[in-house]
Amino acid sequence: MGPRQVDVAALVAGTTAGEPRSIARLISLVEDGHPALPEVAAAVAPYGGRAHVVGLTGSPGVGKSTTTNALVRALRARGLRVGVLAVDPSSPFSGGALLGDRVRMEEHATDPDVVLRSMAARGHLGGLSAAAPMAVRVLDAAGCEVVLVETVGVGQSEVEVAGLADTTLVLLAPGMGDGIQAAKAGILEVADVLVVNKADRPGAAATSRDLRHLVGHAHRDPGAWTPPVVRSVASRAEGVDDVLAAVVDHREWLGREGRLRRRRVRRAAAEVEALAVAALRARIGDVHGAADLDALASAVVDGRTDPFSAADEVVARLGPASD
Amino acid sequence: MGPRQVDVAALVAGTTAGEPRSIARLISLVEDGHPALPEVAAAVAPYGGRAHVVGLTGSPGVGKSTTTNALVRALRARGLRVGVLAVDPSSPFSGGALLGDRVRMEEHATDPDVVLRSMAARGHLGGLSAAAPMAVRVLDAAGCEVVLVETVGVGQSEVEVAGLADTTLVLLAPGMGDGIQAAKAGILEVADVLVVNKADRPGAAATSRDLRHLVGHAHRDPGAWTPPVVRSVASRAEGVDDVLAAVVDHREWLGREGRLRRRRVRRAAAEVEALAVAALRARIGDVHGAADLDALASAVVDGRTDPFSAADEVVARLGPASD
Structure with a gap:
């Protein structure tokens, strides 16, 4: 395994067994925003x-x-x-x-x-x-x-x-x-x-x-x-x-009266929305190479377009997410 | 014209002629985040x-x-x-x-x-x-x-x-x-x-x-x-x-050495990106009714999915922007 690869399944198994080192390692992955974070989230979901x-x-x-x-x-x-x-x-x-x-x-x-x-x-x-x-x-x-x-x-x-x-x-x-x-x-x-x-x-x-x-x-x-x-x-x-x-x-x-559940659903909705916005922001970076965004920004500076129209174009080019 | 409608072309003409009341009115529209803001941006673009x-x-x-x-x-x-x-x-x-x-x-x-x-x-x-x-x-x-x-x-x-x-x-x-x-x-x-x-x-x-x-x-x-x-x-x-x-x-x-232009392009790129993210955030609200996002959030609370997977689903459902 490479230096950034981790055995998420093993860590989650250790965590649910209450094993201190697995717990510590898993939280470190979360804190560091490790690439395996979505995998960690999925593996941990049933235990929450x-x-x-x-x-x-x-x-x-x-x-x-x-x-x-x-x-x-x-x-x-x-x-x-x-x-x-x-x-x-x-x-x-x-x-x-x-x-x-x-x-x-x-x-x-x-x-x-x-x-x-x-x-x-x-x-x-x-x-x-x-x-x-x-x-x-x-x-x-x-x-x-x-x-x-x-x-x-x-x-x-x-x-x-x-x-x-x-x-x-x-x-x-x-x-x-x-x-x-x-x-x-x-x-x-x-x-x-x-x-x-x-x-x-x-x-x-x-x-x-x-x-x-x-x-x-x-x-x-x-x-x-x-x-x-x-x-x-x-x-x-x-x-x-x-x-x-x-x-x-x-x-x-x-x-x-279901208050706890409602409160948690509201919280989860906010969390999901924030993650979706973060993902979309990342996709802007992926779909638009720096050169592409710079071309739009140059058009704004030259007065050939305005920031709102340019932003519309960025959003339009994102296209469907069916990848 | 309705109370929220404004004659943007007239205001921009007044502004470029240096007419104080047009300038003041235009900046008020900007400050208030008036629905005509994109129109104002487009009309003002050639004069910047x-x-x-x-x-x-x-x-x-x-x-x-x-x-x-x-x-x-x-x-x-x-x-x-x-x-x-x-x-x-x-x-x-x-x-x-x-x-x-x-x-x-x-x-x-x-x-x-x-x-x-x-x-x-x-x-x-x-x-x-x-x-x-x-x-x-x-x-x-x-x-x-x-x-x-x-x-x-x-x-x-x-x-x-x-x-x-x-x-x-x-x-x-x-x-x-x-x-x-x-x-x-x-x-x-x-x-x-x-x-x-x-x-x-x-x-x-x-x-x-x-x-x-x-x-x-x-x-x-x-x-x-x-x-x-x-x-x-x-x-x-x-x-x-x-x-x-x-x-x-x-x-x-x-x-x-083109420094001013580079600086302004960098600035415009950041502005365009921020507006694109804001537009995408608004689209999440449009595409997903509150009930829809709540259904995903409920699945997160129940451990049937995790926030990252739910966020992926939100992004996927946004689909193409060809409206």
């Missing part, structure tokens, strides 16, 4: 859909890693197999472990029922938004009953994490004006559970009250979920059971 | 390519508006007709004039050879990256010999402004650690001229020296342009002639 995917986001410094760690401990105490995917959308070039990772590793390194993985966006086709859901599928196939997806809350990432989770936790800390910021950033719309962490700090009660007020006044369809506001001090494991109880409540609510 | 497009970017507070204003004054003193497009990529919802706009308006309101326009991203198809180059074309068709495009330097916007300008000015202010920040943010790669504004402040000499050092050590192809570092105090019109001289130097360099 069992894990409860819990997203965890918030600004730097609110205690995401500590909370994730505390949740892993609490989930393990309940006998559940747990996957953790720490995603850093802001570091396309780091490609390595997050800072908090080593700390977590130390505590859970010897536990075969905790699968930890950091992932950075590598700038390949579809980027992190394509890789993260596939990595979650791998952890799901690896028998993880809960998959925690932790992302740094910068810009659009809260919305992205909500795009791949069944239940989204948004973490805040007291006294950062976070309530207002959260409302502005559209965080309230994606949060299923609001966690005020570092609740031993001054202002925790006020922040909780503000958030409850905001949640209470947000427009919501009848019968919709009202995000609870939970206080915790994750570093001392205080309130973690309350956070977990809220997650379980939300999971139960999702399970009723 | 004459203006020297100068991009101007930098962090908030470095003096972009003041510099733009000073440059307009200097260009008018040389008898040139000037267009100004102030773009705010960070405010998709503002849709209004930028803060500095009224100030500028006051000074140049009575000058028929200054065309000022603010533009906000409206979140329509292709967004600002589609609208801004077309607005530049309108100002070009309106006989502006220089078009200044000013954008707030947040995140990717420096790269975007470089994507539509012949010459890109990056503004910095002393003592903000801007040199290092600029290097990190990839600003040095897009800058054709580096302007240290507010050069009467402490640290201006050090900032200039740092920048020259960074520029000197950047990898560059043989014969490539070396961005000059120019100091100015735009609020007192000091150094503005030096900035303008650097812009003229760069324009002359571009004019040699």
Whole structure:
């Protein structure tokens, strides 16, 4: 086998058997945007859909890693197999472990029922938004009953994490004006559970009250979920059971009236559409050699055509996909 | 004519005659992503390519508006007709004039050879990256010999402004650690001229020296342009002639050996590709009713297929574009 060839079937078999090296190798393929990725996706597909995917986001410094760690401990105490995917959308070039990772590793390194993985966006086709859901599928196939997806809350990432989770936790800390910021950033719309962490700090009660007020006044369809506001001090494991109880409540609510399925179908539709657009973009590059596109671009520069007409021509030349 | 119908031919005729209300109306159509946009593009196409497009970017507070204003004054003193497009990529919802706009308006309101326009991203198809180059074309068709495009330097916007300008000015202010920040943010790669504004402040000499050092050590192809570092105090019109001289130097360099044309062809190719992708994305929505995409997404959720295979199916069903 060449250096880029891999035995996908063997890796998937190893993964579904819970074999750590197969799992790690498979997620690496996903992260790297390996050419075998579609093959991996197909092989993993039958094993998905069992894990409860819990997203965890918030600004730097609110205690995401500590909370994730505390949740892993609490989930393990309940006998559940747990996957953790720490995603850093802001570091396309780091490609390595997050800072908090080593700390977590130390505590859970010897536990075969905790699968930890950091992932950075590598700038390949579809980027992190394509890789993260596939990595979650791998952890799901690896028998993880809960998959925690932790992302740094910068810009659009809260919305992205909500795009791949069944239940989204948004973490805040007291006294950062976070309530207002959260409302502005559209965080309230994606949060299923609001966690005020570092609740031993001054202002925790006020922040909780503000958030409850905001949640209470947000427009919501009848019968919709009202995000609870939970206080915790994750570093001392205080309130973690309350956070977990809220997650379980939300999971139960999702399970009723086909909500979970609808949510997952909506997510899958968005994922499929994004991949289709990426594929079409790649086909533009295949069908139109650089010279071809340059000829159209030259016509635009010369005023012989305009960008819209040129784009129409590009689309027309793609033709049928029956290859 | 219906409310959404417009007489594009009349507006373009008015624009090429330099008629202010036609110009304003045409740019509004562009900004709004009006259905007549492709028609506008086609009608305007023969009149483009004459203006020297100068991009101007930098962090908030470095003096972009003041510099733009000073440059307009200097260009008018040389008898040139000037267009100004102030773009705010960070405010998709503002849709209004930028803060500095009224100030500028006051000074140049009575000058028929200054065309000022603010533009906000409206979140329509292709967004600002589609609208801004077309607005530049309108100002070009309106006989502006220089078009200044000013954008707030947040995140990717420096790269975007470089994507539509012949010459890109990056503004910095002393003592903000801007040199290092600029290097990190990839600003040095897009800058054709580096302007240290507010050069009467402490640290201006050090900032200039740092920048020259960074520029000197950047990898560059043989014969490539070396961005000059120019100091100015735009609020007192000091150094503005030096900035303008650097812009003229760069324009002359571009004019040699077909560089300007190559740059513009590259830009047009990127624009055409982006529009083609946007058109394809829209076609996915047309060809696949929501129910159709949901059926594929359901199959993904059930593990009967995977997202890549589903995406392939979406692409295949698009079929030929011969409509």
